[in-house]
Amino acid sequence: MVYIIPSLIEEKISPRAKELIKKLDNFVENECVPAEPIFHKQIDKGEDRWKTVPPIIEELKKKARSLGLWNLFLSKHYHEGAGLTNLEYALMAEITGKSLRIAPEAINCSAPDTGNMEVFAKYGTSAQKSKWLTPLLNGEIRSAFAMTEKKVASSDATNIETSILRVGNEYVINGHKWWISGAGDPRCAVFLVMGKSDPGNENKHRQQSLIIVPRDTPGINIIRPLTIFGYDDAPEGHCEIIFKDVRVPVENIILGEGRGFEVIQGRLGPGRLHHCMRAIGAAERGLRLMIARVTDPSRRTFGKLLAEHGTVVSDIAKSRMIIDQARFLVINAADMIDKVGAKHALKEIGMAKAIVPSMLLKVLDRSIQAHGAGGVSEDFPLAAMYAGGRTLRFADGPDEVHIQQIGKLELRRAREIKKANEKRSKLKSKL
Numbered sequence: 001m002v003y004i005i006p007s008l009i010e011e012k013i014s015p016r017a018k019e020l021i022k023k024l025d026n027f028v029e030n031e032c033v034p035a036e037p038i039f040h041k042q043i044d045k046g047e048d049r050w051k052t053v054p055p056i057i058e059e060l061k062k063k064a065r066s067l068g069l070w071n072l073f074l075s076k077h078y079h080e081g082a083g084l085t086n087l088e089y090a091l092m093a094e095i096t097g098k099s100l101r102i103a104p105e106a107i108n109c110s111a112p113d114t115g116n117m118e119v120f121a122k123y124g125t126s127a128q129k130s131k132w133l134t135p136l137l138n139g140e141i142r143s144a145f146a147m148t149e150k151k152v153a154s155s156d157a158t159n160i161e162t163s164i165l166r167v168g169n170e171y172v173i174n175g176h177k178w179w180i181s182g183a184g185d186p187r188c189a190v191f192l193v194m195g196k197s198d199p200g201n202e203n204k205h206r207q208q209s210l211i212i213v214p215r216d217t218p219g220i221n222i223i224r225p226l227t228i229f230g231y232d233d234a235p236e237g238h239c240e241i242i243f244k245d246v247r248v249p250v251e252n253i254i255l256g257e258g259r260g261f262e263v264i265q266g267r268l269g270p271g272r273l274h275h276c277m278r279a280i281g282a283a284e285r286g287l288r289l290m291i292a293r294v295t296d297p298s299r300r301t302f303g304k305l306l307a308e309h310g311t312v313v314s315d316i317a318k319s320r321m322i323i324d325q326a327r328f329l330v331i332n333a334a335d336m337i338d339k340v341g342a343k344h345a346l347k348e349i350g351m352a353k354a355i356v357p358s359m360l361l362k363v364l365d366r367s368i369q370a371h372g373a374g375g376v377s378e379d380f381p382l383a384a385m386y387a388g389g390r391t392l393r394f395a396d397g398p399d400e401v402h403i404q405q406i407g408k409l410e411l412r413r414a415r416e417i418k419k420a421n422e423k424r425s426k427l428k429s430k431l
Helices: 015-042 046-050 055-066 086-099 113-123 126-137 260-294 310-340 346-376 382-391 399-411 414-430
Strands: 142-146 163-167 170-181 188-196 208-214 220-225 238-249
Touching: 015 055, 015 086, 086 260, 086 310, 113 126, 113 142, 113 188, 113 260, 126 142, 126 188, 142 170, 142 238, 163 188, 170 188, 170 208, 188 260, 208 238, 208 260, 260 310, 260 346, 260 382, 310 346, 346 382, 346 399
Parallel strands: 142 188
Antiparallel strands: 163 170, 170 238, 188 208, 220 238
16 A cells, blocks of 8 residues: 655655655565564574564665665754654654564664664764764664663653762762663663762752663663563563663763753654654554455354444544544644754644554554454454553653643643733723
8 A cells, every 4th residue: 555645744745755755665565564474483482582683674674774764763953864854754654653563673763772863863972973873873783771760650750760970980870770672682782871960959850861881781680571461572672670880981971960851851852753653654554454354255244244334334434533633743743843843842742642642542442343352362463563552651751741741831821812812802892
């Protein structure tokens, strides 16, 4: 199926981006989706799942790079990137969402590497870029972002307890992290660790720092890979980690002490939209699977095709409507980032992040229902997609945080609204 650029924004998409979209759509549909059974078959069982990477991934990466489908996520503001706008890449991220486990990595645009590469590109020193950004951009290594902690409510980042203490020419790191995506991957070479370097600072948003920690540094202990509804997402995984007296040189600090909050805010804006657009692609695939299932001549109940039942028709219509609603919400946010920057598009980003994951779950649930018991089995990708989609409701900030932020931003308009009402009342009194 050919991806169609929404007519509302088509004039904003460059000819080069349109060509890349066409290539990417063909690559995902005809290379990545068919490769999914091979990928799962190549993942070893037991402990070996964490020691090997399915060879099909490297094969697809070579094909993608030869097609120019590489590092598309870095916007035109970075000379290391592909020169695309956030709006253009948003459409491409949607396409990769149709093969969530394979397509993003195949084009070197998968989380958490994308966010980490943006940190290095935006805030890294020349030495940090040379050592870490270059091999990440080349797809030679992978990375992890260590922020979430087991013993505190990490949705409020000011609660982070991991300590980053300067001792001479080193920083000593101690902390207990979990849900660190990508940490189980044998290619993971570096962590970006969030912790407190100045816990006594009166400004609670200047207490944190972000620091580079090579994976092979002594004192890092990966306790276990965690599972999401039973899925371990090997070989990347989501791990529980203890940092015990981990020592790194002072030059590993990102941007400077007390700048951690600033860095992660710069990291999360576009990244949240990447998640959203991939989720829309996943929803499209879920709906496609549902349509194929209910129109299958062998699937008849009470003398009719499943597609001839009114409830099924209604579910398909509802899914179509909420997918398109969510897409335009994300497209608007991406366009706003291009126009005014992520810092001034917080409301638009927040709305997309709060709406899209729930939309995905509704679409997938309807598709699962149409598949019957098969929908929750490994014979179809729906159950795994649902498990991954459910995590998006708190990954990169839970729904509640985004909704609170949206409400507060709206309330800032109160004075403006009051003045407009008063002006209108004065005009009425003169009539």
